[in-house]
Amino acid sequence: MAIVQTDTASETSKSTLDQWDISHSWHPFTQMQEYASLPQLHVDRGEGCWIWDTEGNRYLDANASIWTNAHGHNDPEINAALKAQIDKIAHSTYLGLSHPLGAALGKKLADISPGALSRAIFSDNGSNAVEIALKLSFQYWQLQGTPEKRLVVGMQNGYHGDTFGAMAAGDSQGFHGRFDPWLFESRAFSSPICEEVNGQVFFQDSEKSLSELEILLETEGASIAALILEPSIQGPAGMRLQPQGFLKAVEALCRRFEVHLILDEVFVGCGRTGSLLACDVESVEPDFLCLAKGLTAGYLPLAATLTSESVYEAFLGSFESGRGFFHGHTFTGNPLAACVALKSIEKLERLIDSKRLESTVAYFGERFDAAFRGHPNVGEIRQRGMAAAIDLCPDSGRDPWPIDERVGMKVCIEARKRGLLLRPLLDSILIVPPLVISAEEIDFLFENLKTALSAAMKKLSN
Numbered sequence: 536m537a538i539v540q541t542d543t544a545s546e547t548s549k550s551t552l553d554q555w556d557i558s559h560s561w562h563p564f565t566q567m568q569e570y571a572s573l574p575q576l577h578v579d580r581g582e583g584c585w586i587w588d589t590e591g592n593r594y595l596d597a598n599a600s601i602w603t604n605a606h607g608h609n610d611p612e613i614n615a616a617l618k619a620q621i622d623k624i625a626h627s628t629y630l631g632l633s634h635p636l637g638a639a640l641g642k643k644l645a646d647i648s649p650g651a652l653s654r655a656i657f658s659d660n661g662s663n664a665v666e667i668a669l670k671l672s673f674q675y676w677q678l679q680g681t682p683e684k685r686l687v688v689g690m691q692n693g694y695h696g697d698t699f700g701a702m703a704a705g706d707s708q709g710f711h712g713r714f715d716p717w718l719f720e721s722r723a724f725s726s727p728i729c730e731e732v733n734g735q736v737f738f739q740d741s742e743k744s745l746s747e748l749e750i751l752l753e754t755e756g757a758s759i760a761a762l763i764l765e766p767s768i769q770g771p772a773g774m775r776l777q778p779q780g781f782l783k784a785v786e787a788l789c790r791r792f793e794v795h796l797i798l799d800e801v802f803v804g805c806g807r808t809g810s811l812l813a814c815d816v817e818s819v820e821p822d823f824l825c826l827a828k829g830l831t832a833g834y835l836p837l838a839a840t841l842t843s844e845s846v847y848e849a850f851l852g853s854f855e856s857g858r859g860f861f862h863g864h865t866f867t868g869n870p871l872a873a874c875v876a877l878k879s880i881e882k883l884e885r886l887i888d889s890k891r892l893e894s895t896v897a898y899f900g901e902r903f904d905a906a907f908r909g910h911p912n913v914g915e916i917r918q919r920g921m922a923a924a925i926d927l928c929p930d931s932g933r934d935p936w937p938i939d940e941r942v943g944m945k946v947c948i949e950a951r952k953r954g955l956l957l958r959p960l961l962d963s964i965l966i967v968p969p970l971v972i973s974a975e976e977i978d979f980l981f982e983n984l985k986t987a988l989s990a991a992m993k994k995l996s997n
């Protein structure tokens with residue numbers, strides 16, 4: 536067997552890389568039997584919104600490297616900050632020690648977050664940010680002498696990650712249903728309905744959702760610790776939108792029934808909806824706010840769970856009191872990740888203050904609408920901020936596609952041939968480009984996605 540060295544791996548032939556990958560890798564959220572039957576793509580480098588594979592082909596990164604990339608790849612300012620830090624130290628523990636970047640990032644997050652969220656606990660992915668919020672809430676009520684408050688309420692179609700607490704709080708039967716017997720008990724209420732593109736609302740209804748939640752809180756509020764939801768957009772559920780005012784109403788119910796509000800802004804935070812945080816739009820102040828993905832603009836793994844001084848103070852006491860929070864990870868508060876997050880937030884503030892993000896969102900929505908509204912193979916379309924989805928449908932009069940037809944995947948494979956990287960969600964296509972995508976790149980994205988869609992439909996009808 537060939538000896539693999541990191542410095543020569545990039546010069547290894549495509550067929551050898553394919554063979555290593557197929558023989559030794561197990562990719563996440565991927566049916567490996569299907570993956571092995573498809574052409575493999577090995578990413579070599581990135582620049583701005585573009586990615587090059589090892590054979591020199593160029594692709595527009597239209598899923599922002601799984602919804603993380605904000606300022607483009609290989610950003611000179613972030614690179615410079617990272618290079619300066621790596622010459623100092625790559626990692627030191629945050630368990631009982633600090634470093635200037637961690638302290639500065641904690642301060643910055645407190646400054647930009649709403650209300651009294653003055654404390655940050657760092658971790659390294661969205662699922663862990665959620666686990667931490669859930670555990671803090673659970674322990675808080677115990678420390679307050681109300682241990683009966685332990686149930687978690689989530690919203691229909693909610694997705695909060697793949698760890699056990701996150702799965703229990705979520706409602707992603709398709710992904711997690713088989714683990715049900717291992718999950719703790721939780722409750723769910725239906726999600727509201729909202730169809731919107733470019734700020735224009737076509738239909739909305741949150742009445743059923745809010746009245747269900749109110750009844751649930753009235754009957755079980757005394758035993759509910761926390762309610763968790765993804766504000767504004769349920770991304771992993773296919774960009775399901777919430778109407779304006781919904782979040783504020785949920786916040787009011789949580790306050791009325793003394794239930795913690797956990798906002799999972801892992802996807803929608805850090806500029807994705809057009810504002811720095813999604814909860815800013817309705818001036819909502821959660822008890823816990825979870826950030827990850829865009830926090831480091833797609834550079835390094837980092838997450839933060841923010842909470843208030845009053846929650847923090849409940850955990851104070853002598854060591855012997857056992858009130859401390861025993862949760863942490865080896866790479867908690869990693870200095871490289873913290874330095875990137877600080878630089879990225881600084882750039883994000885400029886992007887928002889200069890109104891550049893606002894005009895990008897407007898153009899993105901306009902071109903999206905023009906490309907797909909009324910398209911014969913597109914049912915519902917949804918868009919808010921720099922996130923959009925199309926639900927594919929067969930020509931009228933034709934039977935629905937069987938799941939194994941993998942139509943969404945087929946469209947993405949056609950898109951790849953036309954220089955676009957996208958990921959499907961069953962028969963929906965989710966479009967989440969870097970926040971700095973230009974007007975020309977937006978045109979390229981929608982023109983090529985439309986052509987890919989026609990090509991895939993033609994093959995299906997043959």
Ligand SMILES: Cc1ncc(COP(=O)(O)O)c(C=O)c1O
Nearest residue numbers: 660661662694695696765801802
């Ligand atoms: C809303 C939301 N919460 C949590 C997560 C989990 O984050 P991670 O994959 O970093 O664990 C995701 C991931 O897609 C997400 O979209």
